[in-house]
Structures are given as structure tokens and as C-alpha cells.
Amino acid sequence: MNVAIDYRLDGLVALVTAGANGIGEGIAMAVARQGANVAIADIDAVNGERVAEAVRALGQRALFVPADMTDSEQVRAMVQRVASMFGRIDVLANNAGGGRPVPFMEQSERSWHRHINLNLISMLAATQAAAKVMMAGQRGGTIINIASSEALRAAPGYAVYAACKAGMVSFTRSMALELADHDIRVHALAPDMIDTPGLSPYYAQASAADIDSRDRYLPMRRMGSIDEIGNVAAFLASGMASYLSGVTIPVDGGSTASHGWTRAPGSRGWVLHHP
Numbered sequence: 001m002n003v004a005i006d007y008r009l010d011g012l013v014a015l016v017t018a019g020a021n022g023i024g025e026g027i028a029m030a031v032a033r034q035g036a037n038v039a040i041a042d043i044d045a046v047n048g049e050r051v052a053e054a055v056r057a058l059g060q061r062a063l064f065v066p067a068d069m070t071d072s073e074q075v076r077a078m079v080q081r082v083a084s085m086f087g088r089i090d091v092l093a094n095n096a097g098g099g100r101p102v103p104f105m106e107q108s109e110r111s112w113h114r115h116i117n118l119n120l121i122s123m124l125a126a127t128q129a130a131a132k133v134m135m136a137g138q139r140g141g142t143i144i145n146i147a148s149s150e151a152l153r154a155a156p157g158y159a160v161y162a163a164c165k166a167g168m169v170s171f172t173r174s175m176a177l178e179l180a181d182h183d184i185r186v187h188a189l190a191p192d193m194i195d196t197p198g199l200s201p202y203y204a205q206a207s208a209a210d211i212d213s214r215d216r217y218l219p220m221r222r223m224g225s226i227d228e229i230g231n232v233a234a235f236l237a238s239g240m241a242s243y244l245s246g247v248t249i250p251v252d253g254g255s256t257a258s259h260g261w262t263r264a265p266g267s268r269g270w271v272l273h274h275p
């Protein structure tokens with residue numbers, strides 16, 4: 001078997017769900033920089049078209065498809081549109097997701113369903129539809145599920161969101177096996193603290209104490225950028241990751257590693273379970 005010697009994605013087609021802003025935008029631009037043509041599915045047409053235009057400015061083809069990822073019919077129609085426009089799909093980034101903080105004991109069943117639809121059902125529908133296109137093309141492919149560091153630790157106030165993201169990690173492993181014979185590799189990323197429009201309202205309100213506590217648990221003492229997620233996704237999509245499947249990679253400035261270790265206020269040293 002030929003093993004790739006660079007990160008290029010020339011000629012490949014990447015479909016990024018919720019690609020109009022934030023992490024999805026970072027993935028769309030990172031794969032485009034490596035030569036991929038890009039389809040973006042989102043409910044935000046203004047920013048979806050903006051990202052598509054930015055991809056075209058790099059010399060790649062791009063398509064924005066309006067789609068509400070919580071509606072499986074729309075997801076299937078969107079995947080069909082992408083496949084008809086480009087004739088293939090090589091990379092699927094399942095990025096649609098999100099959650100609102102609420103203590104579980106106060107959370108309505110309607111809210112459970114909203115979280116599950118956006119974070120899990122959207123991924124199931126997109127994976128099934130896009131993997132069928134990959135299988136029919138017989139060229140293999142890559143599926144990258146954007147989970148969260150909340151999949152790997154407790155998340156009080158985000159219990160249902162975290163359960164969905166943990167489900168995504170499990171689904172990633174199962175799909176890595178089910179799709180291996182079709183040469184489709186399946187991965188998950190577990191981001192933490194990425195600077196996106198989704199997180200900026202939270203940080204606009206963050207107090208100095210909040211920022212200090214973030215710096216105490218986050219080894220790199222800063223938020224990550226959307227490019228830092230996009231670059232890992234582009235690597236996973238490339239032939240340079242040809243022997244990698246079923247894994248979840250934390251892209252989190254080291255926060256998964258810190259696991260209960262924090263810095264004492266104003267200190268450079270680490271202590272376990274500092275208040």
C-alpha cells in the first residue's frame with residue numbers, strides 16, 4: 001500500500017456541518033488550505049456564504065447548503081445535493097452541536113430532545129447518508145466527529161450535552177469497525193475552550209476570577225483558536241493519518257491531561273484538587 005508523504009487533500013471533497021462559524025469554519029478553511037473542495041451545511045446563510053466565498057478565494061470549489069441539522073430529512077437532502085454537485089464526498093466533519101447550561105433536575109424533556117437531536121441525531125443522519133456516498137465511490141473516506149472534553153469528564157449543568165458527546169465517542173469506535181472494510185476511517189476530536197462565537201458571550205461576562213480559574217486548570221493558559229482545531233481535522237483527513245481510526249483526540253491545551261490538577265493562585269506549580 002502507498003503511504004502518503006504530505007498533508008495535501010487536493011481533489012477531495014469535504015462536507016462540514018455547522019460550518020458557517022466557529023469550529024466548523026476553522027475546519028472548512030483548514031481543509032481548503034490543503035486543497036480540498038468544501039461543502040458547508042448550516043442554518044446561517046449569511047456566514048455560510050461568507051465561508052464558501054473564503055474557500056473560493058483560496059482557489060477551491062465551495063458550496064453552501066442551507067440545512068437544519070436537527071431535521072434528518074433536510075440532512076439527507078443536503079448530502080444528496082453535495083454529492084450531486086461534486087460527484088463525491090471524501091471527508092465528513094460532524095460538527096453540529098451545542099448545549100445550554102441547566103441543572104439536570106430542572107431540565108425539561110423537550111430540552112433533552114433538543115440536545116439529543118442537535119448533538120446525536122444530526123450526526124447519525126449525516127454519517128449514514130455521507131458514508132453511503134463514500135461507499136458507492138469506493139475511494140474510502142474520513143469521518144471526523146466533533147465531540148467535546150465534556151465527553152471525557154463530568155459536566156455539571158451540561159449532563160445531557162455531555163452524555164450526547166460521550167455517545168459520539170462510542171459511536172466513533174463502533175463506526176471505525178463497521179466502516180473499516182470500506183477504507184473509511186472514523187475519528188473524534190474532543191475540544192476544550194476554543195474561541196468561537198458560541199463561547200464568546202460566556203467570556204464577555206467572565207470575571208477576573210473566572211479567567212484566573214481557567215488559567216489554573218488549563219496548562220496552556222489560553223483558549224484555542226478555530227485554526228488549531230481545523231489543522232488537526234485536516235491532518236486526520238489526510239493520508240498522513242492513514243493508520244489511525246476509532247480514536248478520540250483531545251484538542252484542549254492539555255486540559256484532559258490536567259484531570260484535577262490545578263495551579264495555586266498566582267503560582268506556576270501544580271497541586272491536586274486545589275480549591
Ligand SMILES: NC(=O)c1ccc[n+]([C@@H]2O[C@H](COP(=O)([O-])OP(=O)(O)OC[C@H]3O[C@@H](n4cnc5c(N)ncnc54)[C@H](O)[C@@H]3O)[C@@H](O)[C@H]2O)c1
Pocket residue numbers: 017018019020021022023024041042043044067068069070095096097098099118146147148149150190191192193194195196197198199
Ligand atoms: N467552542 C468550544 O470550546 C467547544 C468545545 C467542545 C466542543 N465544541 C463543539 O464544537 C462544535 C461547534 O461549536 P462552536 O463553539 O464552533 O459553535 P458556534 O456556536 O460558534 O457555531 C455553531 C454553528 O452551528 C450552526 N448551527 C446551530 N444550530 C444548527 C442547526 N440546527 N443546523 C445547522 N447548523 C446549526 C450555527 O449557525 C453556527 O454556524 C459543537 O458541536 C460544540 O459542541 C465546542
